Amino acid sequence: MFCLSEIEHTLRLPPHLLNLPLPEAIKGELEGLFLDKVIAKLGLCVSVYDIRSIDGGFIFPGDGASTYTVKFRLIMFRPFVGEVISARLKESSSTGLRLSLGFFDDIYVSVALLPNPSHHEPDPENQNQVRWIWEFNEENYPLDGMDEIRFRVHSIQYPSIPLEQEKDSKPFAPMVVTGSLDADGLGPVSWWV
Missing domain, CATH: 2.40.50.140 (Nucleic acid-binding proteins)
Structure with a gap:
């Protein structure tokens, strides 16, 4: 009924969150983006399980927010046929x-x-x-x-x-x-x- 799905996502982190520890700020943003959302063929996102890697931290010209490439796992509700x-x-x-x-x-x-x-x-x-x-x-x-x-x-x-x-x-x-x-x-x- 529940499974883990690994996802890679390019995440824009607003400047006001940079005072928090980076993993905590990124997890909060990921939860806002994915919790209670359905991803086709993966199911309904229940929770962010863990963050596997964080790369980047680039600030694009005229933006002010840092951008990271994040690999993370989500707990998904996805029942299987016959369950x-x-x-x-x-x-x-x-x-x-x-x-x-x-x-x-x-x-x-x-x-x-x-x-x-x-x-x-x-x-x-x-x-x-x-x-x-x-x-x-x-x-x-x-x-x-x-x-x-x-x-x-x-x-x-x-x-x-x-x-x-x-x-x-x-x-x-x-x-x-x-x-x-x-x-x-x-x-x-x-x-x-």
């Missing part, structure tokens, strides 16, 4: 489920990847949502927001940034995880204990 993860239900609609890990909310489970047979009915607690119910051996098992939900990572996509976005559309998600609940042991934990 089983526990999440919480964020919202439920007729098209499927949206799950959240707390720090990452773009996990979707489509109707085709829910346990079969399943149906939905209006949620009595929230009129804007539906509640999905798995039918198994003449018993109904609801998917409500009470328990942790285990899902298997089905795919990870890094959609390209749209040039224009409609006003009523959902906010752009630079990384989307598609999950699956259609296997034994997946779904709310209470189904299996």
Whole structure:
């Protein structure tokens, strides 16, 4: 789920940070640039792990800031296909489920990847949502927001940034995880204990 990625970046360090120790100033600038950002094919940046090397310190004419070439490692959230993860239900609609890990909310489970047979009915607690119910051996098992939900990572996509976005559309998600609940042991934990 988490991995280290080594990156090399040319960093402009503003003059007001030069009173700090160089590694501390550079780490602060790197955190401002990369934390909570998605890097395509690498994942969501969670933290700067360490700085491997700092080269340069050049000041370009007319600038006043020093420029460094920095090699560093980032802790990235990048689940792999087939990994089983526990999440919480964020919202439920007729098209499927949206799950959240707390720090990452773009996990979707489509109707085709829910346990079969399943149906939905209006949620009595929230009129804007539906509640999905798995039918198994003449018993109904609801998917409500009470328990942790285990899902298997089905795919990870890094959609390209749209040039224009409609006003009523959902906010752009630079990384989307598609999950699956259609296997034994997946779904709310209470189904299996």
